[in-house]
Amino acid sequence: xxxxxxxxxxxxxxxxxxxxxxxxxxxxxxxxxxxxxxxxxxxxxxxxxxxxxxxxxxxxxxxxxxxxxxxxxxxxxxxxxxxxxxxxxxxxxxxxxxxxxxxxxxxxxxxxxxxxxxxxxxxxxxxxxxxxxxxxxxxxx
Numbered sequence: 833x834x835x836x837x838x839x840x841x842x843x844x845x846x847x848x849x850x851x852x853x854x855x856x857x858x859x860x861x862x863x864x865x866x867x868x869x870x871x872x873x874x875x876x877x878x879x880x881x882x883x884x885x886x887x888x889x890x891x892x893x894x895x896x897x898x899x900x901x902x903x904x905x906x907x908x909x910x911x912x913x914x915x916x917x918x919x920x921x922x923x924x925x926x927x928x929x930x931x932x933x934x935x936x937x938x939x940x941x942x943x944x945x946x947x948x949x950x951x952x953x954x955x956x957x958x959x960x961x962x963x964x965x966x967x968x969x970x971x972x973x
Contacts, residue, residue, distance in 0.1 A: 839970035
């Protein structure tokens, strides 16, 4: 019986998917660093904001570790294949970036616009995010 191959590794390394994944991870990190400024959080109870900020500080090192794994994996396919264990984490970063692009477009709120940065590039990234979300979930039959 043959072993299933994670299509996400092929997408990341050979199809250039690493670019949108790294961009999403960096966005996710920036989002977590600025979580206390989020308009969504400002509307919630102070205690809830504190808990989220603590959780964010715990996640940031994992983002750095994942970015390093991807950068190392670009040189060694075996390393990038190990990222299959992090698919749900990669999804969170992609969904966070996608969500913030939509919030920036729909609300025009300064926080989201500033977080996304170049709105034209952000809008263009939406298609890449959709492809990445599909590819990182796939395994060969």
